[in-house]
Amino acid sequence: MITTRNLTKRFSNGVVALQDFSLHIDKGEFVFLVGPSGAGKSSFINLVIRKELPTSGLLKVGNMDVALLKKNEIPYFRRNIGVIFQDFKLLPNKTVYENISFALEVIEADTREIKIRVNYVLDLVGLTHKRNEFPSELSGGEQQRVSLARAIVNRPHLLLADEPTGNLDPETSWGIMELLKEINKRGTTVVMATHNKDIVDRLRRRVVAIENGRIIRDELKGGYSLED
Ligand SMILES: Nc1ncnc2c1ncn2[C@@H]1O[C@H](COP(=O)(O)OP(=O)(O)OP(=O)(O)O)[C@@H](O)[C@H]1O
Numbered sequence: 692m693i694t695t696r697n698l699t700k701r702f703s704n705g706v707v708a709l710q711d712f713s714l715h716i717d718k719g720e721f722v723f724l725v726g727p728s729g730a731g732k733s734s735f736i737n738l739v740i741r742k743e744l745p746t747s748g749l750l751k752v753g754n755m756d757v758a759l760l761k762k763n764e765i766p767y768f769r770r771n772i773g774v775i776f777q778d779f780k781l782l783p784n785k786t787v788y789e790n791i792s793f794a795l796e797v798i799e800a801d802t803r804e805i806k807i808r809v810n811y812v813l814d815l816v817g818l819t820h821k822r823n824e825f826p827s828e829l830s831g832g833e834q835q836r837v838s839l840a841r842a843i844v845n846r847p848h849l850l851l852a853d854e855p856t857g858n859l860d861p862e863t864s865w866g867i868m869e870l871l872k873e874i875n876k877r878g879t880t881v882v883m884a885t886h887n888k889d890i891v892d893r894l895r896r897r898v899v900a901i902e903n904g905r906i907i908r909d910e911l912k913g914g915y916s917l918e919d
């Protein structure tokens with residue numbers, strides 16, 4: 692699903708966010724990206740969705756060489772990728788329902804299909820009763836769940852979740868994890884950046900630990916730190 696070889700990202704200010712980053716993530720895997728703040732987790736996600744371009748090295752998503760995508764190919768490329776951003780990125784002037792349905796409208800799904808799917812994911816994240824509220828009227832955890840609903844509504848092959856439990860109480864966090872596990876079980880590859888030690892230690896999935904833009908550990912049933 693994702694292959695990188697010696698992937699390096701240097702920003703224009705000279706900061707090297709990823710360095711010689713070589714990783715392969717298979718279709719159907721569930722992978723935690725861990726590492727201290729500034730390690731390069733979000734940068735990796737931004738490269739995968741082609742929000743940023745690699746400085747050097749290879750990055751393939753599916754069979755696409757991401758760096759070679761033409762501008763007009765990018766929206767099509769992103770259709771199969773769901774993203775939960777660290778800062779949600781909800782549209783402030785759209786309601787909960789509209790924030791989710793928008794993801795389907797841009798891919799030109801038909802109206803009936805949109806309704807069915809949006810109602811389904813609203814129910815899944817437990818926000819049916821908030822469907823007509825605006826993001827500013829929601830708690831952080833509720834916004835996080837809208838962001839998850841939006842990311843999965845078009846049944847992506849790949850789900851990238853950047854700190855999806857960052858603002859949530861433990862119980863809601865586990866609820867989100869149950870959803871991610873379920874989505875993964877149904878075949879979606881899940882890559883989740885997190886600082887949540889409890890979750891990583893209890894789920895025992897593949898853990899890729901990053902420090903200063905480099906992979907320092909890649910374990911199949913890993914913990915948050917080496918000792919765990
Ligand atoms: N657009 C940018 N321009 C310049 N430097 C950037 C940019 N985005 C990120 N960086 C730098 O790249 C490095 C990696 O940042 P990144 O956001 O990937 O870290 P992270 O692992 O996601 O951290 P956190 O856990 O705090 O979210 C940091 O030093 C950061 O300051």
Ligand SMILES: [Mg+2]
Nearest residue numbers: 732733777853
């Ligand atoms: Mg980050």
